[in-house]
Amino acid sequence: MNGPALELVCPAGTPAALRAAVDAGAHTVYCGFADETNARNFPGLNFSRDEMAAGAAYAHRAGSKLLVAINTFPRAGAEAIWHHAVADARAAGADAVILADLGLLAYAAEHQPGLRRHLSVQAAAANADAIMFYAETFGVKRVVLPRVLSVEEIAAINRDIDVETEVFVFGGLCVMAEGRCSLSSYATGRSPNMNGACSPASHVVYTEEQGELVSRLGNFTIHKVPKDAPAPYPTLCKGCFSAGGQTGHVFEDPISLDAAELIPRLAKAGVTALKIEGRQRSRAYVSAVVKSFRRATDAIAAGRPVPVSELAHLTEGQSSTLGAYRKAWR
Amino acid sequence: MAPLSSLVPQFPQVGARMLAPLPLGPLSLLLGRAARGMATRHPGLFTRLGAHSEKRFLIDPTDLPFSFLVRPQAARPRIEAVGALVSPTWDCRIAGPLAALIGMVHGAYDGDALFFSRDIVIEGDTEAALALRNALDDAEIDLFEEAAESLGAPGRTAGRQLRPLARAASQFTGVALTRAEDLL
Structure with a gap:
């Protein structure tokens, strides 16, 4: 058709x-x-x-x-x-x-x-x-x-x-209610919705630690990626977190x-x-x-x-x- | 999780071993001259870099025996070749195969995609790295042309004559030796 x-x-x-x-x-x-x-x-x-x-x-x-x-x-x-x-x-x-x-x-x-x-x-x-x-x-x-x-x-x-x-x-x-998400604001003090940047680069740090790529946003470690795995963006909504004895992507996979x-x-x-x-x-x-x-x-x-x-x-x-x-x- | 895939060719190890003993002083002189020419021909670079033009960027081709310390500063831009045994201070380090780094400048590769595939690594000041990446992408720099320009009139003539060879070499090796738009 x-x-x-x-x-x-x-x-x-x-x-x-x-x-x-x-x-x-x-x-x-x-x-x-x-x-x-x-x-x-x-x-x-x-x-x-x-x-x-x-x-x-x-x-x-x-x-x-x-x-x-x-x-x-x-x-x-x-x-x-x-x-x-x-x-x-x-x-x-x-x-x-x-x-x-x-x-x-x-x-x-x-x-x-x-x-x-x-x-x-x-x-x-x-x-x-x-x-x-x-x-x-x-x-x-x-x-x-x-x-x-x-x-x-x-x-x-x-x-x-x-x-x-x-x-x-x-x-x-983006899997959040866009324009209303405050995850990045919480971590960095800067609002994507008013300052215009989710996970602003000024607050992102990458380091190589024991073969893993570690991404931090503000004071939060949001990823530890093994050597042979793809690297994700440093966004909290796609972060990999440990809680209650489990580790995984809480909101969405990267x-x-x-x-x-x-x-x-x-x-x-x-x-x-x-x-x-x-x-x-x-x-x-x-x-x-x-x-x-x-x-x-x-x-x-x-x-x-x-x-x-x-x-x-x-x-x-x-x-x-x-x-x-x-x-x-x- | 998806398997990691890379499209980036590596610099031959034999070639890297042959480059290792070469003195880096003359290379730094040529690079400095090229940097000053680039700054004149692409003033928009500094607008996009803003305050980051004062930062020290270590561009580290992981398949070569030396790296490049780049200080864009508009008043006197400098690029210095530094040997593997030297540890210069830097604000931001961008490391990866030479072909990935050149390919990003030439618009053949997307920087985020190279980061996802782990072909490039960023350390230090992430904001400065992003500003440099965006400034270079917008400037549509052709390193082959810049090298020719830095050698004056004879360089320009040689550059024009060698460009078809560079295009052919790009297609043969998979390394974007000139701007991606030029290779279409």
């Missing part, structure tokens, strides 16, 4: 990664400014105002769109930083902004009414009532769904809403999402756009993953089966999961 055209929304943490995404066939690229207004506020990453404008021009010349993520929650007394980011995204030529905070959504709707608004996964809108509240109150046109929903739940949501939905299909898998094989079902469930995670990754990752998923969306549009994914070497844990889409836990 020929499915509806699915939009591929791809990450870019630098101008070089943006060009790699566009050249690899991204329909849309999402980026952030180099400050605390976005949830990938990592050292050496993101865009100046001039780089964002140049990135938008590069994307538009190739027929791609540019979205700007302003998806952290403004600090009291510092709201102007986030307000300026919305205005600067518009000035740079962004096709939409991705927002999470109620106040910032209200600000954008009032002061930049012509700028399309998407709801970030950070807002954790996971049912039709919540989504329609955002749509009716702030004119949100698209919602990025949390990574805790099954395909059946996504289909149910799409039946009851009249805005677009975007779902993650590849990359780091593996990545790869839902390529589910794309036909996601299309049937009414999804508009497929999102690739990884603004913190290199242009090599962006190029390889975008090419792979563009082949997949083109195949579906032409009524062909989805090609086999060959991206395992790029994933955390060097293996992948279908995550909550094929729900075996909750």
Whole structure:
């Protein structure tokens, strides 16, 4: 069957990664400014105002769109930083902004009414009532769904809403209520939701101890990985802990999402756009993953089966999961 | 747990043994010259590095008998070759096969993926390592071109003539000797 055209929304943490995404066939690229207004506020990453404008021009010349993520929650007394980011995204030529905070959504709707608004996964809108509240109150046109929903739940949501939905299909898998998780804040004193970095590198230490790779976040040892095992990201939600005489991954194994094989079902469930995670990754990752998923969306549009994914070497844990889409836990 | 897989070629041991007795002073001079040229041609590197440009990075190819101490500092960037018996002080150490380290700079490998597969090891200041990785990835540096540039007009001419050879060698060895985009 020929499915509806699915939009591929791809990450870019630098101008070089943006060009790699566009050249690899991204329909849309999402980026952030180099400050605390976005949830990938990592050292050496993101865009100046001039780089964002140049990135938008590069994307538009190739027929791609540019979205700007302003998806952290403004600090009291510092709201102007986030307000300026919305205005600067518009000035740079962004096709939409991705927002999470109620106040910032209200600000954008009032002061930049012509700028399309998407709801970030950070807002954790996971049912039709919540989504329609955002749509009716702030004119949100698209919602990025949390990574805790099954395909059946996504289909149910799409039946009851009249805005677009975007779902993650590849990359780091956050299994928490995004925008509300405080695990990293607890360990480091810095909030992913306000400062823009989960497990900030300033608080991460790796050491080799007796052949094991030991990862620490703040004062917490979160992994001890044997010599021949893949290394995980230093996130608490995928940490390996000992308690009550047992050792294991309490929340989730350190593996990545790869839902390529589910794309036909996601299309049937009414999804508009497929999102690739990884603004913190290199242009090599962006190029390889975008090419792979563009082949997949083109195949579906032409009524062909989805090609086999060959991206395992790029994933955390060097293996992948279908995550909550094929729900075996909750 | 998935088995560990690596795509990275190793520098031949015979070659490494032949390099071991070579004096590192002349190499450091050439590297310093290349570093200053790189800083001029890629000023964006320092914007992305920010305060980390003052840090000392030990880039340690584990299959070579020496490593590189990199001090990016915009005023006078330096790269110094240091022998295996020397233990310089560093803020951050990034270690792995030479092909992995070059491949990261050239955009052929993803740094996180090399970390997952244990091909590279990071020690010390993780934030500085991340800033360096991101700055280099955005700069789209071509080390082959930088080496040619550092030798002036004769180097540029030789570089142009040798580039097809470098591409062929990349394909033969699996080592990205020039930027990945150049090898497509």
